[in-house]
Amino acid sequence: MHWFEYLLLFVIIFLSGWSFLLLGKNNEMLLKLSLAFSGAFLFTISIIHLIPSLFQQGGSKAGYFILAGFFLQIIIEFFSEGIEHGHTHQHSSGEKTFPLTMMAGLSLHSFLEGMPLEGNFNHNHNHSHNHVLLTGIILHHIPVALALMSMLSVSGLGKAKSLLWLAVFALMAPLGALTSRMLMNADLEMSPHFFDYTMAVVVGIFLHISTTILFESNKNHHFNLFKLITVLAGGIIAMWLF
DSSP states (O other): OHHHHHHHHHHHHHHHHHHHHGGGGGHHHHHHHHHHHHHHHHHHIIIIIHHHHHHHHOOOOOOOHHHHHHHHHHHHHHHHHHHHHGGOOOTTTOOOOOOHHHHHHHHHHHHHHHHGGGGGTTTSSSSSHHHHHHHHHHHHHHHHHHHHHHHHHHHTTHHHHHHHHHHHHHHHHHHHHHHHHHHHTTTTOOOOHHHHHHHHHHHHHHHHHHHHHHHHSOOOHHHHHHHHHHHHHHHHHHTTTT
8 A cells, every 4th residue: 555545544534533522412313324334335345346356366265254253243343232233322320431442442453454455466466456445444434433423422531532542543554554565575485375364354354243243123214215215325335435
């Protein structure tokens, strides 16, 4: 990735979370629709592009790593509390405490998603394919940043500390990409399919997140119509970008 793409990834995620301070509690509809759009986008690029490329480059073993990523995300959500697909929880104890385990799980999730942005997985693809992956991660992280700021706002932290933790989250995906670049340049004796299998794990995470978002029901049937339109838009745009 170019340095500008690292900066773009950080800035858009950070500004998305910061916008919560402007929108406040009136962002529920925006959060749900952006989740639906990003879920459809991630699901489409996974099925149309990422999975076929994985089996072409990584062989049949790629399927095991996709499954590993799917179930790894389930484990991560024990700590992150499902904030990756928009779930925000207020603890019943009544005490306002910083959700440290949630932050740790969310940071790991973001770090892993950033790793395939660099590395040998993309060496046979043109830049437009990598840009689609970058776009998918950004679209996914925008509503997550909103949900994170929503949780931080009720955790007892002030604005300055909340923005600091938002910056930590926004740095995780670029840090994952940078780690892949460092591993690639370190000339270590790694499996030739290391980056393919890393991508496979992330695709498994994508599939878990996107299907959870898409199949979650809502009691408001009027909203379900908006969600259907948004999902179709996300899928069509993801296909059109190819």
